[in-house]
Amino acid sequence: MSAPEHKTVRSLGWSWPSGLPAGRSLLTDIPIFAAGLALFYSVLVMARYWTGPLTPQVQIDLRPQALPVYAFYSVLRIGIAYLLSLGFTLVYGYIAAYNRTAERFMVPLLDILQSIPVLSFLPGVMLAMVSLFPRRQLGVELGAILLIFTGQVWNMAFSFYTSLKNIPNEMREAAELYRFNWWQRFTQMELPYSIIGLIWNSIMSVAGGWFFLMACEMFVLGNRDFRLPGLGSYLQVASGAGDTRAILWGLAVMLAIIVLTDQLVWRPVIAWAEKFKFETVEAADVPRSPVLNFIRHSGVLGFLTRKTVLPVREAMAMRFARQHRESRPVSGKTGWGKWMAFATGGVAAVGVGYAIWRSMVLLSGLGHREFKVLVIGGLVTFIRVMITLLIGALWTVPAGVAIGTRPRLARFAQPLAQIAASVPATALFPVVLLGLIRLGGGLGIGSIVLLLMGTQWYILFNVIAGATAIPTELKEVCSLYRFSRIERWRKLILPAIFPYLITGLVTASGGAWNASIIAEYFHLKGKIFSTAGLGAIISQATDDGNFTVLLAATILMAAIVVTINRLVWRRMYTLASTRFRLEM
């Protein structure tokens, strides 16, 4: 039996440094104190602003000095929306995974909700929130936050649900046999098992959040013009005014925020989550983060953790264990629980039924002509989305394979691509559109460029992942037998990246449909640029407050996305996961 290397044992079996913070350590703790202070101050600012009187149309100050405050508001919206998503994810995923009855409709529902274009929710959500808090800024803000929430939550919930479902059977049995209470099961098994998936989906979701934030900080709803102070509205106003300096400032701040989020939040979290990887062999290449090391070596945080987190954790564990031990396992559902379930189900059914009935009433007002317009719009957008995917695949496949198979290229290309990808396309829309118009192109072509900006990254990153996963042995076989370039692509590379490419295309397709709402219809410099398409119809209906068309178009779009997913992507996916799966 070979002894494991002690070096790794030490590096992983790490715990908070013990003892009170020493003098030298205090110096390194200054940034942590500063961060605490900043957090406190920002809570104050936020509270004052939110409870302030309603000012639906804030005058956007284009001076660079104003940017930090705008950036702060935008970040705050994303942050709160993300926390909401996380909470929702845990509850929804948990119920869907453990309640058989609920699972049967919660999972398909998730699939449908995922396909409904977020921006279609905008009018309804906004109006509801504003009427909830008619006099406070809180209403509009909550509306924006809820919209971002609907943009980020589904994939997270789905990831958590699948993780829970995939926990290995014997591990579950171990937990059951040793009578883990639900808290211990959650903290020692379920959360750790699903955390990596959750983190990667969080990163994706937050990037998606920026995309929608840019769109919903400034919008027209019927006769009302909403404008929230934030980076998105800053950029839109700057583009509208043609103020290049302001645009550049705005983009710079945007980039800075993205890089900082990556360095201060995601990197440390990914490095920390390394230990949750469900693998049998230790990976040679472990992600590292200086920030995480810094936090780990901070005396103050260590001290605080030992004094607060650890005792609380222990107390919680003990409390739940005692409770669990005292409660005898009850066989079957209690009558009370059963009634509660029935009641909840009944109320939900009545609610859904009412909504459907109201929708039908609304839709019955739809004329034959409007219906025809809708169908044609759907067709046009469908073609546009397909062209976008095709162009996207055409350049990302060679590029992704090049990056994925050449580690040296990957070292600088991958971070660059990551940053480029996380700049929300919506932030760039006004700028790009301005350029296109100057070049004499209309939105017909422009919208494809815009869609591409938003969705090509999904394909690129998946292709890179696929190319990286090609086993070295197979590559060696190719060079050993002197495969020509074409043979190499046909026999190895394309089949190997196929499953990844499909994943990328599925995500990109969904994203493109969603983005079409913004890309096909745009306010700029007080003018409206638009082109034919289902997205444009939805946007226009929002502008006009035409709820009948809005509802019909939304349903149509969701139906198209779901149908394509079922008929095309799912089949390709099955093919990919059976025939083209690389298992070594």
Added chain:
Amino acid sequence: MSPMETQHFRGLVALKRWPETAAVLSGMSPADAVEYVSALPDDQQQELFRTLPVNLAAALLGHFPYFHQYILLHTRPPAEMRRIVDEMPPDERMRFFDELPEEAWLRITEELGEFDGSAAQRKTPASDLPATAARAVAAPKAEAETQPLIQAQGVEKVFVQPDGQKVQVVAPLDLSVYPGTIVALLGASGCGKSTLLRMLSGLAQPSSGTVLWHGRPLAEVTPSVAIVFQSFALFPWLTVLDNVEAPLLARGVNARERHRAAMRAINTVGLKGFETAYPKELSGGMRQRVGFARALVVQPEVLFMDEPFSALDVLTAENLRSELLELWGTKKIDTKAIFIVTHNIEEAVLLADRVIVLGRNPARIRSDFHIALPQPRDRKSPPFLLYVDFIYKVMTRPDGDFALPAIKDAPPKTAYQLLPHARPGGIAGLLDVLIDAGGEEDLYHLAERLLMEVDDLLPIIEAAVLLGFATLEQGDVKLTQDGKTFTEAGIAGQKTIFRQAAVTRIRLFQQIANILASKSDHSISLELFRDVLDEHYPDIEVERQLETALHWGRYCGMFSYDSESDKLVLPHPATVGEAS
């Protein structure tokens, strides 16, 4: 074989004169024969093997590498496959089965059991099975009097498939686990033995029937059990210590007590110093040790193990098995009974006090018997092989009627004495020299006197000692009373004395004499002894032993040897009378 003979052999193969090739092969030792066959191209090997007589095929098969054995075996029609496997020497057969990958194992046991057994088995319900096969041995009295820890009464498991079809995985069966025993549940994979384990441990509910824990239904009590899983089922994000502490945390044991108990368990399994390591930093064997520690920390009354060693390599598994037996034997663990599920026959016979063999589709008890061998067990000992053989038969022939090998409580030492390679004439000469020297002489002087090297002299002295004619103590060779009588007797008398000494003192001669006397034709194939000795000595030594035995036996007129039929024959009564 000489180069010319090799040439001849190759020629026979090339001309596809298989019967003659087989004849050549049968004249060699199996190992040599296989060496020759292995040098042939694969297709010729297979063609040759297909035409070999069954007994020769059986003798050779075990000497091929295991993956090749499987292929060669499949060149024969199923009925012959079965006969070949049956006729293989037991230890070679055991090795063959144990080295097969699980899938191949499963397939071959099915193939072997298929053509005469299963058809009949499907018709006969469990109750109609011959009593011996269904339940070879009832639980001994001592057990029947103690209260069982776990008692399953008519438990069965039926899974309902999505299309509404019901699949019976476990047929209704009764089973009890008594304290102080290691029970092995043996069966092919997928036969429902893991399901049975889960029902007994309370993880799964039986579709009908009840499981009693200390006489009370499982639903009412929380049984003190632990499971060691095949896949270890450790939490990769927890350190070794946290993994072992986890079951205690679930019970609300406070931090200090938790730490103490976990450290003790980690110590017991020999993982001290690895508390802060994560499972992924450990080797497979060490991970399973963590699994053991986690199971032991709750001090289970019954320790369940679900194929605990099958995910490990052979050496590691062997190591862990013996450590488990040591912990159990020295009472270092507080477990009252161990219930181990395995598909490995050898593992079952090695570990268990009691073996339960399960049949498939659905699982039912095919045989339930005790293994009356003391620990530690020797895989090469004949009783061990008999058990392995018995289980193998039960598993491959569902409706067969087999008697459990009769093994006495304390099996007598079956070891054969190693015959020194000395000729009887040499022994007589040595004794003569000794008597001249006054009945006692220093080893070195003796060598000088005989003008021999000590190394050459030693076997002769050992032979004399073995026969009780002399003693060797601290370099001094001394004549015994028997030795004196021998030297004083005439030639015929010497033969009689020699014969008596050999039969009373040497086990091999004892056996030969018994068999020759009891068999009607007073003859026995030498092959039998070749087989028997094969389990004790390497091939070369077996031949030398037999050669020596032949010299001795023919000298003293105990038997004659017919080289044509390779048989030992009792000499004509007249000859015997003349000799005495």
